[in-house]
Amino acid sequence: MRPISPVVRLAAAAALVAALGGCSTVKGWFSGKDKEGEKPVEPAELVDVTSTVTVAKLWSANVGKGEKRLGLQQAPVVDGGRVYAAAVEGGVRAFDLQSGKQAWQYKSDLRLSGGPGAGNGLVVVGTLDGQVIALDAATGAEKWQAKVPNEVIAAPVVGDGVVFVRSNDGRVTALAADTGERRWFWTNELPSLTVRGNAPVVVGPGIVFTAGDDGTVTALSASDGRSMWTQTVGTPEGRSELERMADVDGAPVLEGTTLYATSYKKETVAIEGPSGRPLWTRDNGGVGGLAVTSSAVLVSDPAGTVWALDKYSGSALWSNTTLARRSLTAPTMHGDYAVVGDYDGYLHWLKTDNGEVAARARVGGKAIRGKPVAADGILVVQDVEGGLTAFGFK
Numbered sequence: 062m063r064p065i066s067p068v069v070r071l072a073a074a075a076a077l078v079a080a081l082g083g084c085s086t087v088k089g090w091f092s093g094k095d096k097e098g099e100k101p102v103e104p105a106e107l108v109d110v111t112s113t114v115t116v117a118k119l120w121s122a123n124v125g126k127g128e129k130r131l132g133l134q135q136a137p138v139v140d141g142g143r144v145y146a147a148a149v150e151g152g153v154r155a156f157d158l159q160s161g162k163q164a165w166q167y168k169s170d171l172r173l174s175g176g177p178g179a180g181n182g183l184v185v186v187g188t189l190d191g192q193v194i195a196l197d198a199a200t201g202a203e204k205w206q207a208k209v210p211n212e213v214i215a216a217p218v219v220g221d222g223v224v225f226v227r228s229n230d231g232r233v234t235a236l237a238a239d240t241g242e243r244r245w246f247w248t249n250e251l252p253s254l255t256v257r258g259n260a261p262v263v264v265g266p267g268i269v270f271t272a273g274d275d276g277t278v279t280a281l282s283a284s285d286g287r288s289m290w291t292q293t294v295g296t297p298e299g300r301s302e303l304e305r306m307a308d309v310d311g312a313p314v315l316e317g318t319t320l321y322a323t324s325y326k327k328e329t330v331a332i333e334g335p336s337g338r339p340l341w342t343r344d345n346g347g348v349g350g351l352a353v354t355s356s357a358v359l360v361s362d363p364a365g366t367v368w369a370l371d372k373y374s375g376s377a378l379w380s381n382t383t384l385a386r387r388s389l390t391a392p393t394m395h396g397d398y399a400v401v402g403d404y405d406g407y408l409h410w411l412k413t414d415n416g417e418v419a420a421r422a423r424v425g426g427k428a429i430r431g432k433p434v435a436a437d438g439i440l441v442v443q444d445v446e447g448g449l450t451a452f453g454f455k
Contacts, residue, residue: 120161125151127447136431140179165201180219187213205241215259245286290337311350341375350391361389381416402429
């Protein structure tokens, strides 16, 4: 048996911290007490909401054994009117987005991690032992398998005839979409201690953007993996390894030529994509990712505050603190509302003009860690037990 490296041990410890956050058995472990004799700080209790929009559950399904406390942030993907979802044990399943009817299931003895990626007629998923499996999107038939050096806990991304895989050792591997043959790879040195989780790459015209555990975003040439520029999102400052954690684990968002990214250091930036020139930076952000509207960048911070930042200047437009310490997911846009999930299986729809909660629904009592996805007016979310639920507006 190979010895476990210090980096792996430290990353595993961070995974435990992240996975246990919000769990009733460890409340107060890390937040402590305000003063001696006072009770530990608890997740904010939910207050009654006067709904200004009505949401309804459309369908639900189970995709298999969920991630539980593995820290994988499993989430579905929607492509071509279908929802594709993976479970640690249970394989990959395809469902009709509108009805929830299962179209096919791919069974595997391998433990699947992260979520699937889809595009160009493929559904691609990674495993905890570094396998990459490509399936036919129409039938679920296996087309090829490839191997990368480490576990894959970020969803692979398919674009321009290439499958881009970000593995947990910081490497980005480009595989030919038709054969799985490796075209190139790029590596980035990891810090000693990281948050459990990885961001999938973001594909732009001739460029692949990859987020790092060292708090940076790097632009790579899509044709050969050559590094074009690197920009800091979260500065790894502090006296200890724990204080210096600055991971960018949520997928950046590319809109036009502007790339938006946020980090564990609670910093959010806007970057000019072709050149890497920073446009603005703001000390509000979080590890889980963000959403972008016509006027704002929406982000959840580690304390459970949801922020709206002006898209062009980064200045704060509003914040919602009513969901404090509820281990929120990154926001997702569903119609005119921003939606976040929490550690207790609740979804919260927020008004994008002022941040007020407009509606709330519960998918069950299990945590939601992966960012919800929305398409064609339907929101789909996966919980840590492998439950898949779709919501729509009435």
